[in-house]
Amino acid sequence: MSLLRLNVLRAFYAVMAFGLATVVWPAIVAPPADMSLSGSVVHGLLGGVGVMALVGIRYPLRMLPLLLFELIWKIIWVGAYVFPWWRSGHLPPGSLENLAQCVFGFVFIPLVLPWRYVIRQYVQAPGEPWRKAPVEQRYAA
Template sequence: MARPEDAPLPLWRLYGLRAGYLLLAVGLGVQVWPGILADHSDWELMEGVVQCMLGAIGLLALLGLRYPVRMLPLLFFEMLWKALWLGFVAAPRLMAGQMDDGAWSTLSACLLVVVFPIVTPWRRVASLFITARGDRWR
């Protein structure tokens, strides 16, 4: 009997996932990589860490174009950090009237995350990451 995680996903779902990875790769490629490749001696330590992490995510998103299901944890990471930022950083600032240009810019970028839950194959996620047996510990 075929397991749910072995059933092929519809082509529209795979293309939707690939579109999400492409959005990540292109967006981060345009926004982050020019700064990484240029002179960045003025970056503070954490600015450099964040920019390099975002650059790595953009590169990993390219793998998602080829392996959209295997790279689902990358989309989970994107959905989670953006949801956390929206809930714990943006919402309090918005309610206190303390949004600056940088916060508004980040807010608009984070709102693009609405695409990811729509294209995510949630039954496959449940079968792969919730109900499937975990890898052995020893």
């Protein structure tokens, strides 16, 4: 992995952390009185993603699953909710604003992900064992 690619990933994690810090953390630190339970769950989850994005600045490759998670949940949300609402002409209030905030990740995550590395590490690589080998096999070598 080139240093340029690692630094692009670091920059993406930094932008992610900064964006979530400015948008989500104010409502975590001082929750509005009218926040719903589902809204608080979303804020808690996104707050955690923002903290983990800070870890991604130090370990850009180890934190790639965070970027994959971001991409996948945005694809699910747009495909399962926004698109059908838009097709039916019944977009809920605020959904376009949420979509605008998600476009950054939806568009740029696929561009910054090192796809060959992702496929090699998460698709082609053998999985970790489900159980330990018997004692005699562990010490046979």
